[in-house]
Amino acid sequence: MLRIGVDLGGTNIAAGLVDEEYRILDRASVKTNVPRPAESIIADIARLVKLLCERNNVGGGELEVVGVGVPGTINEDTGYVEYSNNIRFENVPFIKLLGDMVDVPVRFGNDANVAALGEYLAGGHNVKSFVMITIGTGIGSGIILDGKLIKGINFAASELGHTVIKMGGEQCTCGRKGCFEAYASATALIRDTRRVLSKSDNEAAHSAIWQLCGGDPEKVEAKQVFDAVKLDDKLAKELFLNYTEYLAEGIANIINILQPELICIGGGVSKAGELLLLPVREKVAGKIFSKNSARNTKIELARLDNDAGIIGAAML
Ligand SMILES: [Zn+2]
Structure with missing residues (x-):
């Protein structure tokens, strides 16, 4: 049986035809183009589903399910997307609307949970307990224990x-102050870097970051800080040290609560690779309660990149 997974993002709607071995056989995408009515976005998802079926000669009965990862709060009991800031959905009867258009069972999940499921199933990690954190504009996360996604009583767990x-x-964007996301997202690193550059003192002016952003703190990107660290830039190394400390605090908390076999780091920031992982692993090792245990949680990079969202959605 075949499945279609859809990664509904704020920028793109990406769909893939997925087989039972988690391979993406074909893919198609369109721009999300928000803001526009939910019905119009859902109609585009249905068009992608039809396109993939036609292009691959998938006839009636051969497609088992269409799964969609949604960036927001979903309710599996009602089939509604309750709220999504990214795609401007509010109380949208998603399952009914899409189900009527595609005539195949439709499932949906929170995008971070769905990406965690995809990475867990298809990333080749071979573990039973798993946490994925996706670090980009914010910090998304998904928890899988004994092969099951942890969703909570209202499907809003694992934030x-x-x-x-x-x-x-x-x-933080959630209304609270001092969240993990407000310190360890790419947005937080950029904010802290801008603050330092805006001091316009001698050190800032001579920093490699200053050159990489063309002398405009508004154009700073997280990658530039990592690139400047590789150039042995003093200011970048201070910012990086601070950033990895925050990241390690959050990860140590996750380990102290769940003790999963593996924590995977994905998202834009994870492209820094071992440069990021080495200091984070070292700092986490000193912070966790189980520091004297023979076995501890491994921290690795996610392997599937954006495909995790499509595969995970297909497997909902
Ligand atoms: Zn928050």
């Missing part, structure tokens, strides 16, 4: 990015 690591700290 690890919104656990506080510094009470009264930086303002």
